[in-house]
Amino acid sequence: MMDEISVFLVDDHTLVRHGLRAFLDTQKDVTVIGEAENGKQAIDKLRALAASDKLPDVILMDLVMPELDGVGAITALRTMHPDLKIIALSSFSETERVHAALQAGATGYLLKSSDPAEIITAIRSAQRDQVHLDPAVAQVLARSMRTGHGATLSAREREVLTLVARGYSNQEIADALFISERTARTHVSHIISKLGLSSRIQAALWAIREGIATIA
Structure with a gap:
């Protein structure tokens, strides 16, 4: 049997969060334990989870959000909890944006256009301490x-x-x-x-x- 993976979703679009949750709920080895609509709210909610020793195994983090964007949130969360596995989720594949997310501490980078199978593969890879990059993103970075x-x-x-x-x-x-x-x-x-x-x-x-x- 596969170990259950707890996931926390961060995105300012309710439909995106609900869509991700609906898909992840179909996966027997994944449980969504919380959501946040921006980086600041994510930090607050994850601080509360940490106090109860219930931090998620993997966080899916949007990069473009109000109040505190994804890069800022990743930086803060990895400073507070260095072992957190955070996958950046974005509509953009520009080299500078990808570098910023990885340098902040993201352990993976996916495009929102990714196939659902790609998302679950990235989550399972993060759980195993492996890096997973969207193939298009990997090619852009490799060339740079x-x-x-x-x-x-x-x-x-x-x-x-x-x-x-x-x-x-x-x-x-x-x-x-x-x-x-x-x-x-x-x-x-x-x-x-x-x-x-x-x-x-x-x-x-x-x-x-x-x-x-x-x-x-």
């Missing part, structure tokens, strides 16, 4: 990157990087390659450093841009 000039990866590092691009956690990389989790973590760290990057997301995008991995 200018890093890793002249970097040469070993065969093992390329194997590891391919799995990172597929969203594997360090433990899943270890299991796939029959190495320890510590060794997998060291490989990932060395790859990020060698390429002159700062995160797993950037490493995954570099792999996509260089043709080492493809977007599923």
Whole structure:
């Protein structure tokens, strides 16, 4: 049986929230535990949930909202609760907007035009500590990157990087390659450093841009 995933929805459009809730309610492993119509309200409601030790596993966060936008809310929430999994949900795929959300601490980025299956995949990936980007967003970011000039990866590092691009956690990389989790973590760290990057997301995008991995 799959573990139940608790989800909190943040969007200033009531119809969007209701639509998301209606879809997620059809998923046996997902339960929507709350909603908010802007970033400020989300922070207040999540503070109350934290006091009862009932923080959600995953938050779907709209980026364009009144009072406090999504980037501001993500920044505040990740400062208060660093382990929160927050997926940015937006109608826009501009590089600057995506970078702002990821730098604020979003663990995924979806377009509101995404297929419902894409949304549930992103939620389940976030629950497993994996990054999920809308394919169109990933392509835009990959093309915009200018890093890793002249970097040469070993065969093992390329194997590891391919799995990172597929969203594997360090433990899943270890299991796939029959190495320890510590060794997998060291490989990932060395790859990020060698390429002159700062995160797993950037490493995954570099792999996509260089043709080492493809977007599923």
